[in-house]
Amino acid sequence: MSEVRLTVEPRTEFGKGAARRTRRAGKIPAVLYGHGSDPKHLSLPVVEFARAIRENGRNTVLTLDVAGSSSELALTKTITAHPVKNYIEHVDLLLVKRGEKVTVDVPVVLSGDPASGTLVTQDLNEVQLEADALNIPEQVEVSVDGAEAGTQIHASELSLPRGVTLQTGPEILVANVSEAPSESDMESDIDTEGAGVVEEASEDETAGEQA
Structure with missing residues (x-):
């Protein structure tokens, strides 16, 4: 730092x-x-x-x-x-x-490209660390290079510099790798949403006719 x-x-x-x-x-x-x-x-x-x-x-x-x-x-x-x-x-x-330990929030940065056909979600943007006041890391880098769908990275798996200790809960999810939605999945979602709109309109028209 x-x-x-x-x-x-x-x-x-x-x-x-x-x-x-x-x-x-x-x-x-x-x-x-x-x-x-x-x-x-x-x-x-x-x-x-x-x-x-x-x-x-x-x-x-x-x-x-x-x-x-x-x-x-x-x-x-x-x-x-x-x-x-x-x-x-x-x-x-x-x-x-000098020499004092302090607790600070440090940015988490993802690096690398996951496996083809996957989607990475970052759930934690900052991690809380205890470090020497004059040796605070600028960021914590998390590699997702080549990660397959189903990969989860938790705070306990972060690679920290020597003398730096984790204060964030070790079980907290940092990043999650899942299968990317296909084109047909996205089209299906759009069709479903459209059908819902039509159905609601039909119900409104029926209510108007009954009135």
């Missing part, structure tokens, strides 16, 4: 008006908390923070250079975005230390 350095500033003003002024200045209101310490109110550079998350993922370790203080290591806990305009309104950061 990548480590990104950001220069941040302490915030001394609070409330909605102060938050709007912070955003107008090209910064994001944020709070850093953890390890029983008092929360620190910070301003993050919006462009650099957004780039770090876009290029390295939500679990990238941020080295925060706080003006007038020593550097802090942090993980992004929560990003609150505006529901309509889609800009970042606020960020919650979790203080971490």
Whole structure:
């Protein structure tokens, strides 16, 4: 997992008006908390923070250079975005230390092509892992290359890096390989749906005649 350095500033003003002024200045209101310490109110550079998350993922370790203080290591806990305009309104950061174990959600990515005539369904998009804060995997890759119909991959079968442990339930289904529907099956489904529509229309006409 990548480590990104950001220069941040302490915030001394609070409330909605102060938050709007912070955003107008090209910064994001944020709070850093953890390890029983008092929360620190910070301003993050919006462009650099957004780039770090876009290029390295939500679990990238941020080295925060706080003006007038020593550097802090942090993980992004929560990003609150505006529901309509889609800009970042606020960020919650979790203080971490080197060598510390953290629990995070990591994306699951399928790779490879299954056997001909099959269909792959991904049931789990993220898996919860415990890992060293500075060695969080960017993703967990699951190969379905050559998988035959009837193949099921559960969380317990995931291949994880050394020192990383699974926190998601081991019995949870990650991916399922089934037979792909044939052309005739799909046509049959369409015919059945069409018949249902005709039948409903006929019942409505009968009710109208009786009335």
